[in-house]
Amino acid sequence: MKEKLIAIIAEYLGKDASEIEADATFEDLGLDSLDIAELVMQIEDELGVTIELNAELNNIDKLVEYIENQG
Amino acid sequence: MSFRILGTGSALPVTTVSNEDLTKFLDTSDEWIRTRTGITERRVMNDGESLLTLATSACKNALEMANTSPEEIELIVCTTLAGDYTSPALYCLIAKALGLSDRVITMDTNMGCCGFEYGLQIAHTYFASGMITKKAIVVSAEGLSRHADWSDRATCCLFGDASGAVVLEAAPDRKVDFDWTVSGNADILNITRHADNSPWNTYDGKGVLHMNGQEVFKFAVSSISARIGAVLEKNGLAPDDIAKFFLHQANIRIINSAIHKMGVAPEKFPHNIERLGNTSSATIPVLLDETVRAGGVQRGDKIILCAFGAGLASIACLLEF
Structure with a gap:
């Protein structure tokens, strides 16, 4: 799951996956609020999940935990 | 019966507010607004302007392009979040300003940002039913500067005021x-x-x-x-x-x-x-x-x-x- 999210975000940013730290905040990765919304839509489509955005979901690790808790 | 667009018109307030203007009272910047919204400036109504003045100008421009006189209009649908008055509705003020017939079918409708297309759908229904057979106006007039929270930098920079209108003509073979x-x-x-x-x-x-x-x-x-x-x-x-x-x-x-x-x-x-x-x-x-x-x-x-x-x-x- 984490690798998949890192790959999606790396592609969006035009970077190599090795450059993406899962515990870095989205803001530190250079993503603004609408970038995050756009990425979440892509993740929802690709993983078949529904993600309700909130300020706590601010890095990849937390997003992975949120999705896994959805079961 | 279907319809076609015979003429279009629009009207904008004279006052332009740039992103730089917003920085005078908001903690924001031109770069922040442009990168998040694409917006560099917007128009806002001043004391001498109203939704009525904007909508009337937009309709007159559309009537001129359509080579149509006000007496030919059988229906006017006005779309707005909120007119100049809570009551009467904006449509009747526009109808008077344009010199439309006192038998014109009129209504305001509030479907938010979708209003213009719902207005076209209403007009389409009137043409299809045969209740009108010649021409109609759909006009949208909005004053978002009246409703924006000008202390909220995340939203107020998005909005402006404007009016746009179309004159529609009955057309049997047009796809709608x-x-x-x-x-x-x-x-x-x-x-x-x-x-x-x-x-x-x-x-x-x-x-x-x-x-x-x-x-x-x-x-x-x-x-x-x-x-x-x-x-x-x-x-x-x-x-x-x-x-x-x-x-x-x-x-x-x-x-x-x-x-x-x-x-x-x-x-x-x-x-x-x-x-x-x-x-x-x-x-x-x-x-x-x-x-x-x-x-x-x-x-x-x-x-x-x-x-x-x-x-x-x-x-x-x-x-x-």
Whole structure:
């Protein structure tokens, strides 16, 4: 799951996956609020999940935990 | 009976407010606004202007292009979030200012940013029923500067004021179709009402616009592709058959994301949000007028208008220009 999210975000940013730290905040990765919304839509489509955005979901690790808790 | 657009018109307030102007009272910057919205400036009404003056000018421009006299108009649909008065409705003031017949069928409708397309749907119904047989006006007039929260840097920079209008003419062989949804969600996008006068009610709201930008973004992008996809499929058409797509001008990031999702050439999506911001239901008729006057739409072209907004509502309208 984490690798998949890192790959999606790396592609969006035009970077190599090795450059993406899962515990870095989205803001530190250079993503603004609408970038995050756009990425979440892509993740929802690709993983078949529904993600309700909130300020706590601010890095990849937390997003992975949120999705896994959805079961 | 169907219809065709005979003339288009628009009117803008004279006052331009740049991003730099907003930095004088908000903790923001031109770069912050441009990168998140695509907007560099917007128009706002001053003391000498009103929705009535804007809408009347837009209608007169459309009537002139349509070579139509006011007496020929059988129906006028006015779309607005809120007219100059709570009552009377804006339509009757416009009807008087234009010199329309006192037998004209009139109404205001509030479908938020989707208002213009719902207005076309109402007009289409009147033409199809035979209640009107000649000409109609659909006019959108919006004053978002009256409703924006000018202390909220995340939202107030998005909005502006404008009016756009079309004159429609009955046309038996013109293709017109719609696809729409309404969910009844008031949580992520709303304008609260002002404090009540009633002594039995303690509500003391300020009457300002609230928006969850991320959720609106998700709704908008998914709605644009869904509505356009549905109206194309219903009519056996492909994106290549459409000359231009006119999207509600809410945020350039929404427009670009929708274009990417649909995989359609960006050149087919005119935009003016850079100069005008989001003017709710007026964005599409103003953009249509600017594009028509620039020669960007030709007679016989199939075009799609697509809007999304409060409600949450979304609608696509397929037209043969």
